[in-house]
Amino acid sequence: MEMTNEQHITIKGTSDGLIINIYSGRWSSILAELDDKLSKKADFFKGGRVSLIVGNRILKTDDIKAVGDLLNNHQMTLWSVQSSVKETQTTTEEFGLEMVPSPLKAPTTPKLEPNHTTQTFKRTLRSGQHVEYAGNIVIIGDVNPGAKVMAGGNIIVWGHLRGTAHAGAIIGDSAYVCALKLIPVQLIIGNHISCSPTDNKDKRIIPEMAFVSNGQIIAESWE
Amino acid sequence: MNSTVITVTSGKGGVGKTTTTANVSVALALIGYKVVAIDSDIGLRNLDVVMGLESRIVYDLVDVVDGVCRLKQATIRDKRVKGLFLIPAAQTRDKTAITQENMISVCEELKKDFDYILIDSPAGIEQGFKNALAPANRCIIVTTPEVSSVRDADRIIGLIEAADKGPSQLVINRVRQEMVDRGEMLDVDDVLDILGIELVGVIPDDEAIIISTNKGIPATLEDDSLASRALKNVAYRVTGKQIPFLDLHQPLNLFQRFSKLWNRG
Structure with missing residues (x-):
C-alpha cells in the first residue's frame, strides 16, 4: 500500500x-x-x-x-x-x-465530507484507550470493554466490539456500526443510545450490523 | 551477564502480585538461577513479609537511592534457597521517594550479578507503577478470573504496550475450577479472549497459599500443593520452557463423590 x-x-x-x-x-x-x-x-x-x-x-x-x-x-x-x-x-x-x-475535526484534514474519508487502526483497543475521527473508522482488532471509539461517520470493527462505540457524531442517524461480534457495553448512533443484553453467553462469531430504524437502534446479523 | 528484568503488575490491588513475585522468585532460584526480588511498593511493603525476611531488614531501596547505604547492603540473602535475594521497600516513605531513573540505575547495577530481577509493582497506574515499569524488559500481568480484575489488567497491558515494555505474560490467579465447571466463573479462554497475551500460569485458589503467606514461607519453598506446582510451572515458562498446564480439578473426597453421584441420579 x-x-x-x-x-x-x-x-x-x-x-x-x-x-x-x-x-x-x-x-x-x-x-x-x-x-x-x-x-x-x-x-x-x-x-x-x-x-x-x-x-x-x-x-x-x-x-x-x-x-x-x-x-x-x-x-x-x-x-x-x-x-x-x-x-x-x-x-x-x-x-x-x-x-x-487535535480537535475532532483535525485542521490537517481538508474540510472533509464526513462520509468519505476513513481511518484504519490496526490494533486492539484496550481499556482506557480511545480513538476518534471525523470520518469513518475501521478497526482491525478488538475493542475491549473500557475502550471507546467515536466516529463522525460509520464504525467497522474487524473483531470483537466489546467497548463503547459512538457512530454518526457528525452524519447523525444514517451511520451504522458493524462488527464481527457486536457486544458493546454501550452503542450510540446519532442521537440514539442502546446497551447490549447483559447475558450474552453466545460465543459464536456472528457478524452484525447496527443502525437506526424507526427511532431505535437495531442489530441485524450479516447474511 | 544475560539478565532479565521482569515487572510483576496487575492494575488492581489484591490479586496476588506479591505472592506471585515471591513464589516465582523462589522457584527460579530453585531451578538454579540467581534471582533478586525488589519490592517497589514504597510505603506499603509486603514482599519481605511474604518471603519471611522482615526481621533481617537493615536498609531498604530508598536508603540505596538516597545514598545512605550501598546496594549490596540493602540486598538481603535468603538463607533457605541458594541464589535468592530481596531488596525491600521503605515503610516510612511514599512513592515519590524514588524516580524512574533511580529504578533504572539500581537495576543496571543488579544486572551485573543476577540472572533475573523481579520487581513487585504497587497497584494502580500512577507514579509507583511507572517506577516499577521503567527498568522492565518484560512484564508478568497477574489477574483473577473476575471482570473487574481483567478490565484493569487490560488497561495495564495497554499502558505497557504504549511504553514499549512488552511483551507481557499472563498469570491467572485464584481460579476455582468447580465454579468454572458450573459456569459461574470466567474460564481461562474468556480471559485470554479479552487480554490476548501469552499465558504463563493458571493458579488455583488454594488455602495453602494463605497459610504459607502468613507463615512467611513461600509455597514453592516447602509444600507440594497444586498451587505451589502451578507457580513453579510459571517459573519454568518464564525461562522459556514449554510445560503443559495442570489439571486444576481437585481430587474429590468420599462425600463429594457420593453427592456427585446423587446429583447425577
Whole structure:
C-alpha cells in the first residue's frame, strides 16, 4: 500500500514557526524524507521552531526523541506535537513539549465530507484507550470493554466490539456500526443510545450490523 | 551477564502480585538461577513479609537511592534457597521517594550479578507503577478470573504496550475450577479472549497459599500443593520452557463423590 514516491510530509511556514504535517508511512522513512527535505534548504530552515502534526499516529518516546534530534541537527527546535491519540499526547507531555490535542475535526484534514474519508487502526483497543475521527473508522482488532471509539461517520470493527462505540457524531442517524461480534457495553448512533443484553453467553462469531430504524437502534446479523 | 528484568503488575490491588513475585522468585532460584526480588511498593511493603525476611531488614531501596547505604547492603540473602535475594521497600516513605531513573540505575547495577530481577509493582497506574515499569524488559500481568480484575489488567497491558515494555505474560490467579465447571466463573479462554497475551500460569485458589503467606514461607519453598506446582510451572515458562498446564480439578473426597453421584441420579 505504501508507495515510495509518495510524499509523506509537507512543510509549511507560518508566523508561528514551521508546521510539518506527517502522513502515513513508516517512521524511519518519514525521518529520512524529512532529513532530505531539510538538507535541501538548510539555510532557509535554520533556527526555526517546529510544530509536528501527526494525526492518529502513535509515537513512542524514542520516536519523538529521534525527530527532536534530527531537527536539532538542522539547528531547529521541536516545539509542539499535535495528535489526536492519547498515547502520543502522553508521550509528548512526558517529553515536556507543548501538546496540542487535535480537535475532532483535525485542521490537517481538508474540510472533509464526513462520509468519505476513513481511518484504519490496526490494533486492539484496550481499556482506557480511545480513538476518534471525523470520518469513518475501521478497526482491525478488538475493542475491549473500557475502550471507546467515536466516529463522525460509520464504525467497522474487524473483531470483537466489546467497548463503547459512538457512530454518526457528525452524519447523525444514517451511520451504522458493524462488527464481527457486536457486544458493546454501550452503542450510540446519532442521537440514539442502546446497551447490549447483559447475558450474552453466545460465543459464536456472528457478524452484525447496527443502525437506526424507526427511532431505535437495531442489530441485524450479516447474511 | 544475560539478565532479565521482569515487572510483576496487575492494575488492581489484591490479586496476588506479591505472592506471585515471591513464589516465582523462589522457584527460579530453585531451578538454579540467581534471582533478586525488589519490592517497589514504597510505603506499603509486603514482599519481605511474604518471603519471611522482615526481621533481617537493615536498609531498604530508598536508603540505596538516597545514598545512605550501598546496594549490596540493602540486598538481603535468603538463607533457605541458594541464589535468592530481596531488596525491600521503605515503610516510612511514599512513592515519590524514588524516580524512574533511580529504578533504572539500581537495576543496571543488579544486572551485573543476577540472572533475573523481579520487581513487585504497587497497584494502580500512577507514579509507583511507572517506577516499577521503567527498568522492565518484560512484564508478568497477574489477574483473577473476575471482570473487574481483567478490565484493569487490560488497561495495564495497554499502558505497557504504549511504553514499549512488552511483551507481557499472563498469570491467572485464584481460579476455582468447580465454579468454572458450573459456569459461574470466567474460564481461562474468556480471559485470554479479552487480554490476548501469552499465558504463563493458571493458579488455583488454594488455602495453602494463605497459610504459607502468613507463615512467611513461600509455597514453592516447602509444600507440594497444586498451587505451589502451578507457580513453579510459571517459573519454568518464564525461562522459556514449554510445560503443559495442570489439571486444576481437585481430587474429590468420599462425600463429594457420593453427592456427585446423587446429583447425577
